[in-house]
Amino acid sequence: xxxxxxxxxxxxLAQIEAAQALSLMENLxxxxxxxIIALCGGNRxxxxxxxxxxxxxxxxxxxxxxxxxxxxxxxxRDQSRLxxxxxxxxxxxxxxxxxxEE
Amino acid sequence: MxxxxxxKTTPSLNDVxxxxxxxxxxxxxxxxxxxxxxxxxxxxxxxxVVFRHADLQAFGTAPxxxxxxxAKMFPVSGAANEGERQxxxxxxxxxxxxxxxxxxxxxxxARRILTTWLGPKQIALMEGMARKTAQTIIDEIKDGxxxxxxxxxxxxxxxxxxxxxLRLTADEANAVAxxxxxxxxxxxxxxxxxxxxxxxxxxxxxxxxxxxxxxRCLEQSDPAMTEIAEKLERLSFEDDPFEVGIAxxxxxxxxxxxxxxxxxxxxxxxxxxxxxLMRNPDxxxxxxxxxxxxxxxxxxxxxxxxxxxFLRRYALKEFHYRNLIIPAGSMIxxxxxxxxHDPSVFPDPDRYDLSRPHAGLTTFGTGIHICPGRYAGVxxxxxxxxxxxxxGIELGHTEQRASWFPNHMLNQLRVxxxxxxxxxx
Numbered sequence: 292x293x294x295x296x297x298x299x300x301x302x303x304l305a306q307i308e309a310a311q312a313l314s315l316m317e318n319l320x321x322x323x324x325x326x327i328i329a330l331c332g333g334n335r336x337x338x339x340x341x342x343x344x345x346x347x348x349x350x351x352x353x354x355x356x357x358x359x360x361x362x363x364x365x366x367x368r369d370q371s372r373l374x375x376x377x378x379x380x381x382x383x384x385x386x387x388x389x390x391x392e393e
Numbered sequence: 394m395x396x397x398x399x400x401k402t403t404p405s406l407n408d409v410x411x412x413x414x415x416x417x418x419x420x421x422x423x424x425x426x427x428x429x430x431x432x433x434x435x436x437x438x439x440x441x442v443v444f445r446h447a448d449l450q451a452f453g454t455a456p457x458x459x460x461x462x463x464a465k466m467f468p469v470s471g472a473a474n475e476g477e478r479q480x481x482x483x484x485x486x487x488x489x490x491x492x493x494x495x496x497x498x499x500x501x502x503a504r505r506i507l508t509t510w511l512g513p514k515q516i517a518l519m520e521g522m523a524r525k526t527a528q529t530i531i532d533e534i535k536d537g538x539x540x541x542x543x544x545x546x547x548x549x550x551x552x553x554x555x556x557x558x559l560r561l562t563a564d565e566a567n568a569v570a571x572x573x574x575x576x577x578x579x580x581x582x583x584x585x586x587x588x589x590x591x592x593x594x595x596x597x598x599x600x601x602x603x604x605x606x607x608x609r610c611l612e613q614s615d616p617a618m619t620e621i622a623e624k625l626e627r628l629s630f631e632d633d634p635f636e637v638g639i640a641x642x643x644x645x646x647x648x649x650x651x652x653x654x655x656x657x658x659x660x661x662x663x664x665x666x667x668x669x670l671m672r673n674p675d676x677x678x679x680x681x682x683x684x685x686x687x688x689x690x691x692x693x694x695x696x697x698x699x700x701x702x703f704l705r706r707y708a709l710k711e712f713h714y715r716n717l718i719i720p721a722g723s724m725i726x727x728x729x730x731x732x733x734h735d736p737s738v739f740p741d742p743d744r745y746d747l748s749r750p751h752a753g754l755t756t757f758g759t760g761i762h763i764c765p766g767r768y769a770g771v772x773x774x775x776x777x778x779x780x781x782x783x784x785g786i787e788l789g790h791t792e793q794r795a796s797w798f799p800n801h802m803l804n805q806l807r808v809x810x811x812x813x814x815x816x817x818x
Contacts, residue, residue: 320752328752332454334761336504338513359505363512392688393513393768 293379295319298388300326315377315387316340326389333375335360341390342377343370349381366391397718403435406442413582414799418702422734422742432715436726440705441719444728446735446753448714452725453759457712459496460762461705461724463489464634480586483593484579487600490650492765495638496709499630500761503640506624507651507765510617516768519558523773526553527780536815539791543809547664548574550773555655559606559648560615572599573656580802603652604645611644618644636709651766659770661700664806666774668795669694671788671811673745680747681782691774692751696739699756700770702730702804706762729755730804785816 295318297305309318319327319340331337335356341364344350350372353361357376361367371390379385406412411421425434425444434442443452452458463469467485488494492504509515530549534540552573556566575595578588610618622644630640641647670677670690680690703726712719719725732755734742739749757764764770781788789812798805 325750325752328754330754330757330759331761331763332450332759334454334763336508336761336763356501356505359509360512363509363514365514365517367514 293318293382293385295379295385295387297322297324298386299324300389300391309379309385311380313379314375315342315372315379315385316374318379319374319387319389324389327374329375331375335373335376338364338373338393340374341366341393342372342374343368343388343390344372344377345370345386347372350377350379351381364390365393395713395716395718397720398433398441400435400439400441403433403441404431405435405437407437409434412800413702414801415698415702415797415804417799418730418804419734419743422731425731426734426736426742440724440726442703442726442728444731446732446738446755449727449729449732449755450753450759451714452706452712452727453755453762455712455714455760456497457708457710457719458706458725458760459636459709460492460494460500460638461707462496462634462636463494463639465707465724466494466705469634469639478593480589481593483597483600484589487596487646487649487653489634489639490641490646491653492651493704493762496636496707499628499638499640502628503638504761504765506621506628506647510621511766511769513768515617516772519554519769520772520776522557523550523554523776524780526550526557527776528784529553531780531784531786534813534815536813538813540811540813541808542667542788542811543660543664543806544574546667546777547660550663550777551656551660554769554773555652559603559618560610560613561602561606565602565606569599569602569656572596572602573660576653576657577798577803577805579653579657580798580805582800582802599653599656600645600649603649604643607643607645607648621647654764655766655769658700658803659766659773661803661805662695662770663774663777664809665698665700665804666691666694666778667788667811668806668809669698669745670778671790676745676747680778684779684782686747687775687778688771689747689749689751691771691778692754692756693745693747693749695756695771696733696749696751696754697743697745698804699730699733700804701756701758701802703728703802704758727758729758731755787814787816788812789814 293309307322328339330339361371467481468479469485469489552570572595628640632639680686706725708723757767791810793810795809796807
């Protein structure tokens with residue numbers, strides 16, 4: 292399991308225990324973090340699962356498709372990721388902030 | 394043990410009284426969601442119909458389920474016999490450049506050209522232009538006017554926005570608007586020979602106009618259009634109208650193919666949103682006092698009255714789902730609008746609820762084929778709402794009632810008469 296600390300859009304904090312076989316987006320959705328809409332169902336096609344992750348070590352490289360999608364977002368930062376593309380099997384702890392709605 | 398889906402025992406849409414169109418669709422949802430079975434339905438041509446939210450999500454995100462290839466819908470080249478016009482050819486030539494007809498490996502790179510043109514960041518930069526269009530429309534209507542909201546506001550807003558973006562002249566914009574109006578026939582159930590004939594004429598005129606606009610944009614070094622044209626040059630795929638698709642060869646083809654929805658279907662979003670808000674005056678008052686709620690207000694309005702009722706998809710490979718096998722080559726009808734009315738996800742689905750969570754909305758589809766123009770569509774609705782509020786405009790009902798197209802694939806208002814009240818601001 293991976294422990295994830297989540298900063299929600301309203302500023303509140305949540306902590307979830309995440310299944311390492313699932314993407315970060317799937318874990319957030321299953322834990323009831325409904326700020327994550329994930330309209331496209333995890334196909335890097337909508338960016339409604341946009342999050343910020345300060346420490347991205349152990350999360351794997353971002354693909355060009357993901358980078359292209361992020362580059363279209365108003366709220367893109369250096370720490371931006373699409374949570375549907377983030378695999379967490381190699382990390383024990385993650386701090387994630389849900390990005391503002393576009 | 395999985396088995397091929399048995400169409401003989403699957404009830405048809407007709408069995409449950411669904412023939413298309415908004416009013417019919419509303420009754421269908423009430424009836425079908427009061428039952429736990431059937432899981433699927435079929436069309437009168439034995440296509441599988443997917444309508445429950447969980448199934449729409451599963452089919453929509455499955456890589457096995459792709460776009461319906463152009464050759465399964467319209468002819469794309471040649472003539473039946475020399476000198477004989479092939480019905481639907483002009484429609485096919487335009488639609489063949491649309492990403493909704495593309496499958497991998499063409500789909501991803503072609504789609505990214507659109508998403509990097511119409512992403513949230515890019516659409517935010519186009520807002521000023523949309524505001525000018527909205528203001529021009531509003532300036533031309535007077536206090537006390539009785540107008541048809543669809544033709545006077547919604548269609549003019551979308552036509553004005555895209556035409557300004559593509560540098561069309563006023564005459565060209567009017568001509569494209571007339572073509573877009575005719576495109577409604579594309580969604581009739583069934584399409585008559587006259588519909589196809591009129592569609593061919595409209596699509597031919599529309600494609601010529603957008604080609605002229607595209608060439609002009611390139612001559613004038615329009616940055617966005619130049620970038621799209623450069624990306625198109627790198628889009629090198631062999632034509633495959635029966636599965637992968639036909640990559641657009643020119644900027645004009647790319648624009649005309651993919652702006653059919655921009656010019657035509659996006660107009661439904663504003664008409665349907667205003668229609669819903671007029672029937673929920675409390676929500677309208679709330680967004681006037683709390684403008685931050687406008688995004689939720691639009692999402693909820695379009696949940697209730699989404700522009701698209703259903704579209705068709707195609708099984709690229711055999712698809713295994715819930716002990717069923719959907720064979721490769723199957724056409725599938727995705728009743729997207731029904732997902733928004735599934736009470737297992739949206740309790741009390743006919744109620745407009747401004748505070749309702751919107752995770753799982755099927756308004757714009759889902760998966761890799763989700764509508765790439767949705768940010769533009771929603772922005773145009775928001776700008777109209779904000780410009781109406783800024784100009785102190787209220788809409789009132791008239792004696793004549795709004796009416797919807799029956800027997801239609803879209804949730805489309807035929808007419809929406811409103812009375813304009815302009816307050817001094």
